[in-house]
Amino acid sequence: MLRVAIVGCGWAGKWHAIAVERHTSAEVCAVVDAEASKAGALSADHAVPSFRSLNDLLESSVIVDAVSICTMPMDHVPLSLTAVRAGKHVFCEKPLARDTHESDALVRALEGSEVTFGVNFNQRHSPLLRSLYDTLQSEGGAHVIHVGMHQQGPRHISERVNEYYLLTDSCCHIIDTMVYLNGPIEEVHAMGARVNSSIVSDVAVNVRFFDGSLGSFEHSFVGASKGQHPFHILDVTTEKARHVLHNLYDGLSTFAHEEEQGVSSTLSVFEDRSYGDSIVRSVHSWIDHVERNEEPETGLEVSMHNVNVVSACIESIETGRAVRTAGAAGNWRIE
Amino acid sequence: METIRLGLIGFSQGFYATTYTRYLSRLKEVDVVACCDLGRPQSYVRECAFTTAEQFCGEIDAAHVRNLRELFDLGLNAVLVTSEVSEHALHTIEALENACNVFVGKPLSFRSEEVKSVIRAARGRKEIVLCGNPLRYETGLYRIKQRLEQNAIGTLINLRLMVNHAAMVEQEWERDPMRSGGPLGTYGVYLFDLVRWLTGAEVHELFAEGDTFVYEHIRSDDTVQITGRLSNGALLHINLITTVTWDFPFLILDMVGTEGTIRTDYPCHAYVLQSENGEELGGARYDSLGAMEMEHFVDCCMGRTKPNVPPEAMLPVTRGIEAVTASIARKERILLPS
Numbered sequence: 001m002l003r004v005a006i007v008g009c010g011w012a013g014k015w016h017a018i019a020v021e022r023h024t025s026a027e028v029c030a031v032v033d034a035e036a037s038k039a040g041a042l043s044a045d046h047a048v049p050s051f052r053s054l055n056d057l058l059e060s061s062v063i064v065d066a067v068s069i070c071t072m073p074m075d076h077v078p079l080s081l082t083a084v085r086a087g088k089h090v091f092c093e094k095p096l097a098r099d100t101h102e103s104d105a106l107v108r109a110l111e112g113s114e115v116t117f118g119v120n121f122n123q124r125h126s127p128l129l130r131s132l133y134d135t136l137q138s139e140g141g142a143h144v145i146h147v148g149m150h151q152q153g154p155r156h157i158s159e160r161v162n163e164y165y166l167l168t169d170s171c172c173h174i175i176d177t178m179v180y181l182n183g184p185i186e187e188v189h190a191m192g193a194r195v196n197s198s199i200v201s202d203v204a205v206n207v208r209f210f211d212g213s214l215g216s217f218e219h220s221f222v223g224a225s226k227g228q229h230p231f232h233i234l235d236v237t238t239e240k241a242r243h244v245l246h247n248l249y250d251g252l253s254t255f256a257h258e259e260e261q262g263v264s265s266t267l268s269v270f271e272d273r274s275y276g277d278s279i280v281r282s283v284h285s286w287i288d289h290v291e292r293n294e295e296p297e298t299g300l301e302v303s304m305h306n307v308n309v310v311s312a313c314i315e316s317i318e319t320g321r322a323v324r325t326a327g328a329a330g331n332w333r334i335e
Numbered sequence: 336m337e338t339i340r341l342g343l344i345g346f347s348q349g350f351y352a353t354t355y356t357r358y359l360s361r362l363k364e365v366d367v368v369a370c371c372d373l374g375r376p377q378s379y380v381r382e383c384a385f386t387t388a389e390q391f392c393g394e395i396d397a398a399h400v401r402n403l404r405e406l407f408d409l410g411l412n413a414v415l416v417t418s419e420v421s422e423h424a425l426h427t428i429e430a431l432e433n434a435c436n437v438f439v440g441k442p443l444s445f446r447s448e449e450v451k452s453v454i455r456a457a458r459g460r461k462e463i464v465l466c467g468n469p470l471r472y473e474t475g476l477y478r479i480k481q482r483l484e485q486n487a488i489g490t491l492i493n494l495r496l497m498v499n500h501a502a503m504v505e506q507e508w509e510r511d512p513m514r515s516g517g518p519l520g521t522y523g524v525y526l527f528d529l530v531r532w533l534t535g536a537e538v539h540e541l542f543a544e545g546d547t548f549v550y551e552h553i554r555s556d557d558t559v560q561i562t563g564r565l566s567n568g569a570l571l572h573i574n575l576i577t578t579v580t581w582d583f584p585f586l587i588l589d590m591v592g593t594e595g596t597i598r599t600d601y602p603c604h605a606y607v608l609q610s611e612n613g614e615e616l617g618g619a620r621y622d623s624l625g626a627m628e629m630e631h632f633v634d635c636c637m638g639r640t641k642p643n644v645p646p647e648a649m650l651p652v653t654r655g656i657e658a659v660t661a662s663i664a665r666k667e668r669i670l671l672p673s
Contacts, residue, residue: 143548144558146574148495150591189542189668191562193570195492195593202492204570206544206562214544214560218572220493220591230598233589235497237558237576239549242499253602257580262602320668322542 002089002287003029003063007054007079008070009038012093012120015276016068017046019283026287030062054079058086066116066290068283069093072160073169077102080117084109089116091286091296094176096303098168099311100326103304110300118286118296119303121176123232125281126248127267132236133181135254139238142182145207145215147174148233153221155197163199164317166221167310171203174217175309178207179302181236185309186210187324190316195222205313206322249273339636342411342435343370344403344426345418346391347508349384351440351467351625352417353391358629359415360395365633369398371406373418383506407433413636416440420521421514424449427464428456438632441467443646445520447653453646463635465642466649468528470586472627475605475617479588479597480533482615487608489594491534494565495572497587498525502550502557502577510553517555518577519545519656525586526561526573527655528648533588536565538655540670543662549578561659566673 004020006013009031020026028046032054033039043050051057057064066089069079077097083090084106096119097103110117123129136142153170154161162168167190179185187208192200201222207215234245241256252265267273272280282298289296305325312323341359346352352370360367372380372388380388392399400406403426406414414430416423416439424444430437443466444450457464470476483491502518503509515521531537541563545556561573584601595610605617634640651671658669 143546143578144560144574144576146495146497146572148589150493150596189544189562191540191542191564191570193492193564193568195490195568202570204493204562204572206542206560208544212546213548214546214558216560216562216572216574218493218495218570222492222593235574235587237499237578239578242576242579255579255581255583260581260583262583322666 002026002290003065004068005030005032005057005064005066006042006068006070007032008093009033009035009042010070012279013042013070015279016070016091016283017042018276019280020068020287021046022280023284023287025291029064030057032057054082058082064088066091073098074160077106080106081109084113084115084117087115089290091118091120091283093120095119095168095172095307095310097307098162100304100307103307107300107304116290116293116296117300118289119298120279120282121173121298121306122278122282123173123177123248124180124298125278125285127271128245128252128265129177129180129248131265132243132245132252135243136181136236136238139240141211142213142236142238144213144237145178145182146235147177147217149174149219149231151221151231155199155201155221157198161199164314165199166201166203166219167313170221171217171219171313172306172310174219175306176298176302177234178215178217179305182209182211182213182215184210184305185215185325187322188309188312188316189322190313192317197222200317203313203317248278336412336637339365339413339633340409340411341365341367341413341415342406342409343367344406344414344416344430345371345373345422346375346380346384346388347419347506348417348440352415353384353386354625355415355417355629357395358626359633360397362633364637367395367397368409368411369400369406371400371403373403374401403429407435411435413437419508419514420445420516424453427453431456431460431462431464434462436462436636437464439464439466441469442516442520442524442652443649445516445523445653445656447650447657450646450649450653454650457646463642464646465632465635466644466646467628468524468644469624469628470525470529471532471644472622472624472631473620474622475599475620476529476533476588478617479606482597482608483533483590487595488590488592488597488610491567491569491590491592493570493591494530494534495587495589496526496530497574497576498522498585499576499579499587500582500585501580502553504550504553512553512555516656517553518557518575519555519559519659522575522577523656523659524649524652526575527652528644530565530571530573531651534565534567534569536567536569537651537673538563538571538671539566539673540564540668541571541655541658541662542668543659545659545663556663559659559663
């Protein structure tokens with residue numbers, strides 16, 4: 001039984017704990033949060049001890065095999081380092097880091113380590129997105145991918161929010177989805193805007209993948225006020241068809257070039273179809289890889305690539321130029 | 336003018352040539368006098384229009400002529416120009432000089448210098464030039480424009496336009512980008528004219544990438560992707576995809592404003608507008624775009640209205656196309672003239 005400690009007891013932490021408990025080979029062994037009320041609530045839910053810091057937990061008598069890090073992003077690398085150095089497997093919420101300098105020490109710590117390290121990019125665990133991935137393999141890959149994501153988000157710089165928070169903390173999901181479907185990104189050209197905001201609140205990004213295909217994405221924290229714009233739209237064209245994924249879970253429409261009728265797939269009403277469910281699937285995938293002692297699907301390589309793409313987007317916004325991503329050597333593809 | 340004495344110039348844009356002329360031939364105010372095949376061989380006309388010039392003229396009871404001098408000698412006061420795109424400007428100017436009102440099939444041109452020459456030729460004349468863009472007559476898009484003008488989604492901050500249409504590759508002239516403009520030249524009018532018409536803003540800067548995924552033989556990018564910024568500060572995304580063979584939905588529009596969103600939803604609705612005030616669904620699209628475009632041309636010829644797509648509206652289009660081409664070639668962000 002894998003004994004997993006949940007570090008960070010907010011919304012994500014609750015879902016990570018639920019996921020661990022639902023897995024047949026894992027259990028929650030402790031929870032950690034600097035805020036006693038949050039730690040207390042999750043501790044009560046799962047009947048496990050609570051701690052104010054990860055160090056407190058590691059110095060205690062509680063047996064811990066793995067740590068699920070669900071704190072704010074600026075704490076991801078320091079907490080991951082602490083856990084890795086203590087020999088614990090780690091599953092860290094996205095993003096791994098806000099820039100590559102931040103993550104260098106972690107990369108070094110993981111070299112030669114037997115720790116299984118993964119990052120939670122849960123959007124790629126939508127069953128419909130998985131189905132689309134399979135389809136793209138059979139259709140020879142994408143020619144062009146567009147992803148749009150719109151949600152309300154912070155507009156002003158604070159202790160937790162930097163100027164490029166939209167890119168570092170939110171666009172990393174979009175980037176991972178594109179990388180999942182189509183492989184690594186070679187080059188980006190980004191434009192940003194500040195709409196009633198002291199941070200970059202909107203971005204529009206052109207993408208070229210290593211395999212030569214094209215992509216684009218847009219993201220806004222400001223749009224739509226309380227209007228219910230579809231949270232997520234994904235549009236892919238291949239040699240065989242155009243596919244549209246609605247809101248990750250709502251439906252997948254396929255317009256095959258050679259057939260004049262569209263086909264829509266939806267999930268069964270008996271299937272979990274919430275955003276939280278994608279976190280459960282993602283956590284389970286990581287636990288399965290820990291059990292098999294294999295590199296997780298969203299391990300260090302993919303996660304670092306995603307950080308590199310974000311850094312390239314920021315550089316592009318600041319310079320007005322197309323920027324090649326660093327560190328993605330060759331045309332690897334995630335299987 | 337009591338009757339429009341109309342001539343057709345060229346069968347290269349076969350769809351427009353035949354469907355538009357057929358439609359006009361049924362209107363009481365229009366007398367289709369003649370069709371000119373510009374001396375092109377029967378095989379060329381058949382390839383472009385799925386008929387011969389003689390057969391088509393017989394069908395609509397019009398004279399068949401082989402050159403423009405013969406055509407203008409018949410005393411026309413209006414023409415449809417549906418020749419090869421690279422000939423449009425020349426034929427439009429020649430028609431104006433022969434006192435004809437002109438409808439010119441989409442696009443007027445893909446070169447700014449040609450558009451400027453048409454603007455100069457039309458200046459000070461009583462004859463009008465109406466440039467083709469059927470989407471200007473689409474009810475749902477027109478209603479979207481109205482709702483934007485009524486501030487229904489607040490300040491526009493993000494616009495995505497996707498045009499999804501098979502590349503024109505059937506005819507030899509269409510495969511030659513110098514004669515047709517390639518996919519970008521062909522559909523650029525949809526991209527840039529629609530953005531400008533809907534938002535009332537100009538494209539201020541853009542970065543573009545393009546590639547050829549399917550149609551290697553057209554010697555032009557079949558997929559183009561553009562990121563940009565409008566003069567009002569809104570971010571812009573344009574995807575042009577011509578590698579499809581089934582072009583549904585032909586167009587996707589998605590606009591995000593500070594107070595709401597509006598987007599096309601063609602499998603179900605002409606558009607969906609969402610804001611704090613609730614949802615609004617666009618009604619059924621019941622108009623024949625081509626018929627409305629031709630009826631507008633008739634109204635313009637009869638002096639009842641002014642062209643809603645004059646040559647001046649095509650200058651931002653060609654500048655956009657040229658900026659995209661330059662950006663792809665130089666891998667640079669391009670600033671457009673204000």
